[in-house]
Amino acid sequence: MTTELEDLAVRLREFAKVREWERFHTPKNLAMALAGEVGELVAEFQWLTAEESRSPGDEALARMRTELGDVTLYLVRLADVLGVDLVEAARAKLDDNDRRYDPDVYRGSARKAPPSPGTT
Amino acid sequence: MTTELEDLAVRLREFAKVREWERFHTPKNLAMALAGEVGELVAEFQWLTAEESRSPGDEALARMRTELGDVTLYLVRLADVLGVDLVEAARAKLDDNDRRYDPDVYRGSARKAPPSPGTT
Amino acid sequence: MTTELEDLAVRLREFAKVREWERFHTPKNLAMALAGEVGELVAEFQWLTAEESRSPGDEALARMRTELGDVTLYLVRLADVLGVDLVEAARAKLDDNDRRYDPDVYRGSARKAPPSPGTT
Amino acid sequence: MTTELEDLAVRLREFAKVREWERFHTPKNLAMALAGEVGELVAEFQWLTAEESRSPGDEALARMRTELGDVTLYLVRLADVLGVDLVEAARAKLDDNDRRYDPDVYRGSARKAPPSPGTT
Numbered sequence: 001m002t003t004e005l006e007d008l009a010v011r012l013r014e015f016a017k018v019r020e021w022e023r024f025h026t027p028k029n030l031a032m033a034l035a036g037e038v039g040e041l042v043a044e045f046q047w048l049t050a051e052e053s054r055s056p057g058d059e060a061l062a063r064m065r066t067e068l069g070d071v072t073l074y075l076v077r078l079a080d081v082l083g084v085d086l087v088e089a090a091r092a093k094l095d096d097n098d099r100r101y102d103p104d105v106y107r108g109s110a111r112k113a114p115p116s117p118g119t120t
Numbered sequence: 121m122t123t124e125l126e127d128l129a130v131r132l133r134e135f136a137k138v139r140e141w142e143r144f145h146t147p148k149n150l151a152m153a154l155a156g157e158v159g160e161l162v163a164e165f166q167w168l169t170a171e172e173s174r175s176p177g178d179e180a181l182a183r184m185r186t187e188l189g190d191v192t193l194y195l196v197r198l199a200d201v202l203g204v205d206l207v208e209a210a211r212a213k214l215d216d217n218d219r220r221y222d223p224d225v226y227r228g229s230a231r232k233a234p235p236s237p238g239t240t
Numbered sequence: 241m242t243t244e245l246e247d248l249a250v251r252l253r254e255f256a257k258v259r260e261w262e263r264f265h266t267p268k269n270l271a272m273a274l275a276g277e278v279g280e281l282v283a284e285f286q287w288l289t290a291e292e293s294r295s296p297g298d299e300a301l302a303r304m305r306t307e308l309g310d311v312t313l314y315l316v317r318l319a320d321v322l323g324v325d326l327v328e329a330a331r332a333k334l335d336d337n338d339r340r341y342d343p344d345v346y347r348g349s350a351r352k353a354p355p356s357p358g359t360t
Numbered sequence: 361m362t363t364e365l366e367d368l369a370v371r372l373r374e375f376a377k378v379r380e381w382e383r384f385h386t387p388k389n390l391a392m393a394l395a396g397e398v399g400e401l402v403a404e405f406q407w408l409t410a411e412e413s414r415s416p417g418d419e420a421l422a423r424m425r426t427e428l429g430d431v432t433l434y435l436v437r438l439a440d441v442l443g444v445d446l447v448e449a450a451r452a453k454l455d456d457n458d459r460r461y462d463p464d465v466y467r468g469s470a471r472k473a474p475p476s477p478g479t480t
Contacts, residue, residue, distance in 0.1 A: 003124055005125070008210055019221060019226050019227055027173040027184075029406050031162050031164075032162065032268075032275075032402050033406045034161070034191075035272075036400070036402050036403035037399070039399010042282075042395045054201075056202075061204075066239070068204050069209035069213035069214075073210050073213055078188070081174075084185050087124045090189045092185075093190055093193055094189075110144050110287035144287050149286050151392075152392060155395050156282050159278060160279060162276050230407035243363065243364055244365070244447045252454070255457070259468070267414060274431075275401075281391055282392065285392075293386050296442075301444075305444050306452075308450075310453055311394075312453075313450050315435065316450070324424065326429075326432050329425045330433050333433055334371060334372070334429075343378050343379050348379070350384050359426070
């Protein structure tokens with residue numbers, strides 16, 4: 001069964017191939033492009049208060065949606081070129097965070113937990 | 121039908137709720153957290169050559185996988201809190217890029233295309 | 241007369257030279273390293289409220305100072321390798337912003353001004 | 361004696377004051393703005409090879425200079441609002457790196473050194 005992310009990855013391979021862009025799409029370059037797009041996304045929030053960010057208004061939300069789209073495209077493309085399954089990687093980290101952040105200890109707190117043994 | 125990203129989003133809502141972290145998860149803060157994790161991802165590539173980034177070796181790839189997992193978690197959480205469908209947003213941008221980057225014009229070239237009318 | 245930034249740049253050239261790190265210090269790599277450090281800096285603020293960020297407390301401020309130091313080092317090194325004078329570049333942008341952001345028009349407002357003619 | 365960075369900081373205080381922008385210039389927001397500008401800087405390098413980044417050509421260099429100017433402005437403003445001396449912070453980190461990266465051990469190598477005791 002093909003997931004939506006796999007469909008996107010396949011479309012992105014074709015998109016790069018037909019334009020002969022594969023040589024630009026090294027993981028190094030794709031990581032930079034992802035950072036560039038996340039910068040544009042962050043810029044949409046920089047002057048908003050926390051409350052304004054919860055209810056940004058239609059125009060601002062449309063711009064955020066555009067930037068979220070760009071970020072997703074580069075994230076999917078980078079993971080595909082590297083051969084990493086994004087959903088599996090995310091689940092593994094969430095399982096790890098579930099263990100590290102015992103709700104009884106971290107309830108209502110933003111402090112950082114020590115890393116799991118064997119990681120940094 | 122629930123997609124994998126929706127499953128992740130639901131798990132993340134529960135993860136935040138049981139720890140009473142919702143007040144920290146404003147879109148503004150989540151965008152910053154996303155930027156922080158993308159910074160960690162980029163750092164994994166910063167000294168690699170283009171070729172080394174294509175074949176990073178097992179240890180480096182494991183660290184990249186970890187960071188890709190972190191990035192995915194914050195991206196999914198941010199989109200969910202904002203009410204944005206990441207896959208739809210990505211498809212819309214890809215359709216837009218398909219129009220803007222005519223293969224006959226941009227084949228083999230990394231130059232940037234003008235934005236679509238009505239956007240920046 | 242040598243400025244403090246020029247002194248830093250000279251120390252960084254020596255630092256890289258004695259370790260034979262010049263081949264890693266391409267502008268591309270230095271830009272990535274800078275992005276990585278800015279990610280670490282942003283992470284120090286991600287869960288803070290606006291007010292907490294104004295008075296972060298000694299430990300948090302010490303961590304922010306460390307990250308600001310790292311960011312400054314890579315910024316100075318990148319500019320030096322590219323041959324760009326950071327202070328002149330900053331002044332030029334501030335002069336440009338002075339023109340673009342007429343106080344009578346932008347007082348109290350966070351909206352973005354159009355770019356100067358001939359720029360994007 | 362006033363350094364060039366202090367002059368910039370003073371100009372930036374005046375720039376923000378006359379436009380009544382101080383309420384937007386929380387350290388949290390300024391860190392985000394800095395991240396946004398670093399994203400724009402990184403984007404200038406994302407498709408360049410290492411060698412192209414060493415000799416970017418006049419137009420690309422001019423755009424890099426502009427982005428370096430923007431990054432410097434937000435870095436100086438953020439440090440000023442927090443009360444951090446950028447040059448001292450940078451020197452302290454460089455001294456620390458001098459100790460951690462023994463040239464005999466790290467010559468020609470990009471691997472990361474352990475943090476100094478008492479830091480992370």
